[in-house]
Amino acid sequence: MNNALVPVKSDESLGELIQLVSFNLDQEEYGVDVLKVREIIRMPTVTRVPNTPHYVDGVINLRGKVIPIISMRKKFGLMEVENDKQTRIMVMDVDGELMGFIVDAVSEVIRISGSEIQPSPAVVASGIDQECIAGVINQAERLLVLLNLEKMFSQDEKQVFGSL
Amino acid sequence: MPPIDCEDQELLEGFLAETTELLEKLDDDLVALEKSSEDSELLNRIFRSIHTVKGASSFLGFDLLVKVTHKTEDVLNRLRKGELLVNPEIMDVVLEATDLVKILVSDIKSGDIQEREIDGTIAKLLPLLSETAAVQPQAPPTEAEPKENGSTQSNPAEQAQPIEPSAPAPGPDPSAVTKPEATPTPPQKIGGDIVPKKAATPIKPAEGKGEDLSDNTTVRVDVKRLDDLMNQVGELVLERNRMIQINQNLQQGDVNKVDFNEEFSKLTKRMNFVTSELQMQVLKMRMLPVEKVFKKFPRIVRSMARDLGKEVDLQIFGEETELDRSVVDEIGDPLIHLIRNAMDHGLETPDERIAVGKPRVGTLVLAAVHEGNQIIISIKDDGRGIDTDRVGRKAVEKGLISEEQLSAMSQRELFDLIFLPGFSTKEKASDLSGRGVGMDVVKTNIKKLNGLIEIKSEKGLGSEFILRLPLTLAIIQSLLVEVEGEIYSIPLSSVLETLRVDQRQFHLIGGQEVLKLRDMVLPLMRLQKIFNVQQHYEQNDFCYVVVVGAADKRMGLVVTRLVGQQEVAIKSLGNYLANIPGIAGSTILGDGRVTLIVDPVGLIDGGEGGSGR
Numbered sequence: 131m132n133n134a135l136v137p138v139k140s141d142e143s144l145g146e147l148i149q150l151v152s153f154n155l156d157q158e159e160y161g162v163d164v165l166k167v168r169e170i171i172r173m174p175t176v177t178r179v180p181n182t183p184h185y186v187d188g189v190i191n192l193r194g195k196v197i198p199i200i201s202m203r204k205k206f207g208l209m210e211v212e213n214d215k216q217t218r219i220m221v222m223d224v225d226g227e228l229m230g231f232i233v234d235a236v237s238e239v240i241r242i243s244g245s246e247i248q249p250s251p252a253v254v255a256s257g258i259d260q261e262c263i264a265g266v267i268n269q270a271e272r273l274l275v276l277l278n279l280e281k282m283f284s285q286d287e288k289q290v291f292g293s294l
Numbered sequence: 295m296p297p298i299d300c301e302d303q304e305l306l307e308g309f310l311a312e313t314t315e316l317l318e319k320l321d322d323d324l325v326a327l328e329k330s331s332e333d334s335e336l337l338n339r340i341f342r343s344i345h346t347v348k349g350a351s352s353f354l355g356f357d358l359l360v361k362v363t364h365k366t367e368d369v370l371n372r373l374r375k376g377e378l379l380v381n382p383e384i385m386d387v388v389l390e391a392t393d394l395v396k397i398l399v400s401d402i403k404s405g406d407i408q409e410r411e412i413d414g415t416i417a418k419l420l421p422l423l424s425e426t427a428a429v430q431p432q433a434p435p436t437e438a439e440p441k442e443n444g445s446t447q448s449n450p451a452e453q454a455q456p457i458e459p460s461a462p463a464p465g466p467d468p469s470a471v472t473k474p475e476a477t478p479t480p481p482q483k484i485g486g487d488i489v490p491k492k493a494a495t496p497i498k499p500a501e502g503k504g505e506d507l508s509d510n511t512t513v514r515v516d517v518k519r520l521d522d523l524m525n526q527v528g529e530l531v532l533e534r535n536r537m538i539q540i541n542q543n544l545q546q547g548d549v550n551k552v553d554f555n556e557e558f559s560k561l562t563k564r565m566n567f568v569t570s571e572l573q574m575q576v577l578k579m580r581m582l583p584v585e586k587v588f589k590k591f592p593r594i595v596r597s598m599a600r601d602l603g604k605e606v607d608l609q610i611f612g613e614e615t616e617l618d619r620s621v622v623d624e625i626g627d628p629l630i631h632l633i634r635n636a637m638d639h640g641l642e643t644p645d646e647r648i649a650v651g652k653p654r655v656g657t658l659v660l661a662a663v664h665e666g667n668q669i670i671i672s673i674k675d676d677g678r679g680i681d682t683d684r685v686g687r688k689a690v691e692k693g694l695i696s697e698e699q700l701s702a703m704s705q706r707e708l709f710d711l712i713f714l715p716g717f718s719t720k721e722k723a724s725d726l727s728g729r730g731v732g733m734d735v736v737k738t739n740i741k742k743l744n745g746l747i748e749i750k751s752e753k754g755l756g757s758e759f760i761l762r763l764p765l766t767l768a769i770i771q772s773l774l775v776e777v778e779g780e781i782y783s784i785p786l787s788s789v790l791e792t793l794r795v796d797q798r799q800f801h802l803i804g805g806q807e808v809l810k811l812r813d814m815v816l817p818l819m820r821l822q823k824i825f826n827v828q829q830h831y832e833q834n835d836f837c838y839v840v841v842v843g844a845a846d847k848r849m850g851l852v853v854t855r856l857v858g859q860q861e862v863a864i865k866s867l868g869n870y871l872a873n874i875p876g877i878a879g880s881t882i883l884g885d886g887r888v889t890l891i892v893d894p895v896g897l898i899d900g901g902e903g904g905s906g907r
Contacts, residue, residue: 175886175887177880177887177888177889177890178780179867179871179874179877179890180824180825180826180827180874180876180877180890181824181825181826181874181875181876181877182871182874186871188888189867189871189880189888189890190888191882191886191887191888194865194882195865196865196866196867196868196880196882196888197868198867198868198870198871227868227869227870228868229868229870283870
């Protein structure tokens with residue numbers, strides 16, 4: 131899966147350069163802005179939190195701070211799989227709050243220029259909210275879905291979080 | 295110079311601390327002003343500082359101080375209005391005056407008040423005031439009148455300026471200053487207990503915003519407490535070294551197991567001791583006397599008593615009781631509402647009181663006391679008490695409960711009705727109360743603080759609201775319980791008792807499991823169900839019931855096993871998971887795992903809603 135990944139040469143000069151962290155989820159490759167990613171950790175023990183949306187796996191202790199863990203697979207309605215050696219938690223900054231997202235594997239940091247981002251086609255993988263897809267990066271050998279974390283949770287979901 | 299009453303000592307200390315702080319800043323500000331004379335913000339700040347010192351010292355009767363600050367203030371006022379321009383000469387004089395103020399303050403601080411030569415400095419200030427003042431000496435006497443505190447030698451009219459707009463200026467300003475002197479009279483109506491405090495409050499508004507700001511962001515810590523803390527830290531460092539040593543020995547393999555065990559258990563004990571000491575110390579530093587909240591009440595009570603035409607004697611006890619600043623910040627609102635409630639609903643008017651044979655002046659007692667790990671605040675009035683019949687009727691009228699519910703209610707449940715949002719016995723909402731919000735606020739805030747409310751009331755004799763609050767919100771004692779393999783932590787402050795019972799003793803009333811506990815029927819709640827925990831063990835007849843109380847309700851939580859009691863530091867779950875029903879927060883156990891803290895109050899209130907999931 132990783133053989134096609136060649137860091138992009140960044141001299142396209144169109145638009146500003148963006149650095150993305152790319153990760154894998156059910157055969158697809160996704161990217162998020164590197165500035166949003168705080169750290170990438172292996173799976174620790176997750177404490178289940180009752181009465182939360184199904185995609186909230188629980189909370190973990192991140193060096194004394196308790197942060198919620200969200201399963202990307204569950205969130206996007208993908209098939210659930212056992213965690214393996216590649217499974218990682220990407221700790222990211224979402225609206226000023228730290229949150230951990232479980233992904234299948236984290237591959238690398240790539241640079242692209244803003245102009246390479248295309249709007250996403252009307253129909254993308256069924257479970258994923260169109261909302262949180264900021265665009266698609268279509269390069270010779272790869273297709274990368276750019277996620278917008280701020281839109282990860284719809285207003286409704288934030289409401290649910292807030293008023294459960 | 296009049297000596298200070300001993301009972302005003304605290305006031306004096308406050309005055310000194312505040313004045314010292316102001317003067318310290320004043321120096322810097324004055325110097326800065328000389329450099330940037332256009333900065334009106336800065337000038338205003340200086341003016342306010344001097345004004346505050348003047349107000350406070352005139353209230354405390356430090357005449358010399360008043361004279362100097364008054365004149366300085368006048369000069370600054372002119373600067374502020376642009377009638378004088380900042381120049382080195384003026385600044386010299388102002389700075390000299392400031393120095394004189396400092397000397398006077400330090401005199402007061404040392405308790406050795408002496409007559410000092412101040413006329414020299416004042417004489418220097420005076421020309422700045424009168425030079426240009428000659429043109430319009432006939433300022434309207436009405437405006438000049440309030441200004442005359444008897445402390446100034448020069449006629450205020452002299453200070454009225456040739457420039458037209460300045461003439462009315464002295465008006466509003468001295469009125470603010472005269473306030474402190476005016477107030478000591480009215481409190482006598484209310485009762486001796488609160489006179490000193492009462493009198494102190496009017497100064498507050500003059501302090502300005504800067505004071506408030508620093509109040510919340512900086513802490514004043516007793517040096518002794520700091521020293522103690524340093525000692526403890528020293529101990530901790532020693533223990534750490536010891537630990538490194540033990541580890542080294544172990545790595546090198548030159549210890550036998552028995553020795554190591556002994557050494558290590560000793561170390562553990564000492565570590566335990568030092569950390570808990572350290573924790574106490576830090577906790578103490580966060581402590582504030584509850585007086586911080588209480589001191590604004592005399593003023594509130596007084597103005598409310600006037601508005602309502604009632605006569606009240608407010609008695610405050612235990613204002614030195616300390617509690618965590620996080621709690622102090624939160625209890626202000628609920629207390630105001632409770633006091634308001636007692637004033638408006640509890641206490642009768644003087645005529646009514648005489649009619650029922652009570653003393654004309656009502657009594658309102660506000661008391662705070664420590665009890666173990668809790669602080670207990672009680673608000674007690676000797677008014678008409680809670681009329682449970684009326685409360686019940688109103689609740690039915692407003693559709694908050696049904697007739698059947700009402701008839702089944704105990705006295706305690708009836709009292710509890712007043713906490714329902716939207717409940718009010720008032721026909722019409724007034725400025726003070728009657729919107730049915732206040733008590734709801736009280737309940738919500740107390741709940742937020744993990745506190746309990748208890749109501750004692752007897753019709754015709756008065757009511758008492760008792761708040762039980764934890765000393766701190768950061769670290770709590772908790773009971774760790776196991777629910778089918780998952781560990782949860784229950785705040786010990788709400789745990790009343792724990793029992794080991796046979797599940798066959800449970801009864802079912804209308805689908806609700808209950809347990810007969812002595813003379814009481816205890817509703818039960820299975821944490822396993824509420825938290826959707828998967829069955830982990832085989833069915834066992836015996837289980838444990840943790841009896842929890844919140845506000846004034848009781849409930850039994852059914853758990854698999856009790857793990858033990860532990861002190862835990864509360865960690866928030868962050869914004870996204872902040873409002874999970876039944877969960878108050880989380881904490882991290884010794885092994886690094888996260889454990890959720892159960893919110894008994896939330897469970898009791900939202901029992902039905904929560905279990906449905």
